[in-house]
Amino acid sequence: MAMVRDTRAMATASTMAKYVVLTIGALLMLAPFFDMFIGALRTPAERLAMPPPYWPSDPQWQNYLRVFTELPMGRWLFNSLYTTFTITFLQLLTSAMAGFALAKYRFRGRDFLFRSVLGAQMFPFFLFLIPVFFILRYFPLAGGNDLLGEGGAGFLNSYTAIILPFAVTWYGIFLMRQFFMGLPDELMDAARLDGCSEFRIFFQIALPLVLPGLVTLGIFIFVYQWNEVIWTMTVTRTAPDLQTIPVGIYLLRGAFVDQGTQSLQQAALAVSIAPVIVIFLFLQRYYIRGLTAGAVKG
Amino acid sequence: MSKRNRPRRASLIGWLGSKQVAPWIFLAPTLAFAVVFFLLPLVYAFYISFTKWDSLTPPKWVGLDNYKYILTVDPVFWKTFGNTLYFAFGSIALGVPLAVGLAYAFSKSRWQGLWRSIYWLPMITNVVAVAYIWYFVLDDRFGLMNRTLGLFGLGAPGWLTNPKIAMTSVILIFVWMQLGQNMLLFSAGLSDIDESYYEAARLDGASEGQVFFKITLPLLMPTTLFVLITNFIAGLSYFALMLALSDGTGGPMRSTTVTGLYMYQVAFSDLRIGRASAMAYVLAAVILVITLAQLRLFRRGGVEAY
Structure with a gap:
């Protein structure tokens, strides 16, 4: 008896310990966000006081609105939404098309192409920064360039420069191929007997069946692109009209050297995070469902 | 018909x-x-790496000069390479054990949706926000961190201003960013372990600690290797956080300049495109060698563990 009670007590203690660990970890995860949220509420006077108080005595809630009137937040928000949605759409389309071809057709060179897709994923991002920048810069007949790519600025300082290098994702092709592999071939053969073209088979039969996969991949892409900084910063450094929220906040950092304005910076940071949090909280369920669907089919 | x-x-x-x-x-x-x-960028960058080019005047062929300069003359390159290795090793040495421990606590807990949302929050936050959030938290005198340490009478290190510890601070922030993702990978690995192993161990009277070290960890080996390899490779090419934290300088005193960031500075600030391209290829070659070595290790580890 005593022995059983002992193990039970130990089991309870270890369960307690697990929740303590999870709670402490969660607090450490949240504390920096909390610090930003509180910081955004301080008055300029509190910022400049010596020593500055931690808790705002007169919370400046309107700072969260001031970022829209005193910073080009509206413009940044539009650019973030426009580029992120366009890239997500393009990557889903190209991934689905290429993944479908690699999963459901037999043709010469298919296995080579699939292995190339796997291999391409291994190439690090930084290797492409410099050459892609100058390929866009000297793109023939773009942005005032002549046939040899001289004379204009090419695709630089345009949405194309932000979007085009992200039109295809190797990982996405791989993932969509896995999803399409799970569809039975009989389905396509039946449609062919009915005289469907391959395009109708793809768009009207295959694509709807892999919707969970598209949602999963779509969320991955959206979160990644919303948060993309290095590339967008590189091609929009001299084009404030094209900057996204994180890039805009980073490049405007000189305006926040004055401590009195730093509450505004922290409020802007909060605004830059909010949309992905909302999307994540709403779509987390679909995301997990998509993951399990992929695991079963793949 | x-x-x-x-x-x-x-x-x-x-x-x-x-x-x-x-x-x-x-x-x-x-x-x-x-x-x-x-394909074109890879070939183009390879060509540029053999030239001297400021992007304003036509490139001039210089043969292997850029590679020679980087590997034998430039003292900064090797310093940044050391920083890169320190960052990549440091972030897995700290991050992977933490992720395993948290995944173990998470895997059979209640309110999983809540924990997951909290631990994923830094992961879905853009790197500029992460950098500035921590910039305020780690402020020398009045940041949340040093205020908290002060309550316990502990010293207030210059987290981001002392060149000796700035990179360690970057590692701490990066681990904070990546923890949720690694935790999820490990908890997926944990749920793949068959329940019967645990039942058998408990029947034999094994303690919780024995179960964890003798059963859970060895069976988690394939996941651990996968996380170690992917994190290490990603760590070698990472530089967004260092760039945003240091206004692009990689300071204080180059202490947070990793090779990727150095390449970026040499290309887009110094306009030495040829030298930067050579640097990119040197770093990529190092990463390729490490990747291949680790893949071999991974295959062997994966087979042994099963």
């Missing part, structure tokens, strides 16, 4: 929509992209 027996339209659209041609149309955008934004 009439539909099926209808003769195929011998039109262009019919030909394009046939089983032989359609897959190539599906692949066409990707193939075009691969040529312009994958």
Whole structure:
């Protein structure tokens, strides 16, 4: 008896310990966000006081609105939404098309192409920064360039420069191929007997069946692109009209050297995070469902 | 029936929509992209790496000079390479054990949706926000961190201003960013372990600690290797956080300049495009060698563990 009670007590203690660990970890995860949220509420006077108080005595809630009137937040928000949605759409389309071809057709060179897709994923991002920048810069007949790519600025300082290098994702092709592999071939053969073209088979039969996969991949892409900084910063450094929220906040950092304005910076940071949090909280369920669907089919 | 027996339209659209041609149309955008934004850049950058080019005047062929300079003359390159290794090793040495421990606590807990949302929050936050959030938290005198340490009478290190510890601070922030993702990978690995192992161990009277070290950890080996390898490779090419935290300088005193960031500075600030391209290829070659070595290790580890 005593022995059983002992193990039970130990089991309870270890369960307690697990929740303590999870709670402490969660607090450490949240504390920096909390610090930003509180910081955004301080008055300029509190910022400049010596020593500055931690808790705002007169919370400046309107700072969260001031970022829209005193910073080009509206413009940044539009650019973030426009580029992120366009890239997500393009990557889903190209991934689905290429993944479908690699999963459901037999043709010469298919296995080579699939292995190339796997291999391409291994190439690090930084290797492409410099050459892609100058390929866009000297793109023939773009942005005032002549046939040899001289004379204009090419695709630089345009949405194309932000979007085009992200039109295809190797990982996405791989993932969509896995999803399409799970569809039975009989389905396509039946449609062919009915005289469907391959395009109708793809768009009207295959694509709807892999919707969970598209949602999963779509969320991955959206979160990644919303948060993309290095590339967008590189091609929009001299084009404030094209900057996204994180890039805009980073490049405007000189305006926040004055401590009195730093509450505004922290409020802007909060605004830059909010949309992905909302999307994540709403779509987390679909995301997990998509993951399990992929695991079963793949 | 009439539909099926209808003769195929011998039109262009019919030909394009046939089983032989359609897959190539599906692949066409990707193939075009691969040529312009994958193959061409690799060749182009390789060519540039043998030239001296400031992007304003035509490139001048200099042979292996850029590679020679980077590897034998430039003291900064090797310093940044050391920083890169310190960052990559440090972030897995700290991050992976933490992620394993948290995943173990998480895997059979209640309110999983809540924990997951909290631990994923830093992961879905853009790197500029992460950098500035921590910039305020780690402020020397009045940041949340040093205020908290002060409450316990502990010293207030210059987290981001002392060159000796700045990179360690970057590692701490990066681990905080990546923890949720690694935790999820490990908890997926944990749920793959068959429950019967645990039942058998408990029947034999094994303690919680024994179960964890003798059963859970060895069976988690494939996941651990996977996380170690992918994190290490990602760590070697990472530089966004260092850039945002230091206004692009990689300071204080180059202490947070990793090779990727140095390449970026040499290319886009110094306009030494040729030298930066050579640097990119040197770093990529190092990463390739490490990747291949680790893949071999991974295969062996994966087989042994099963």
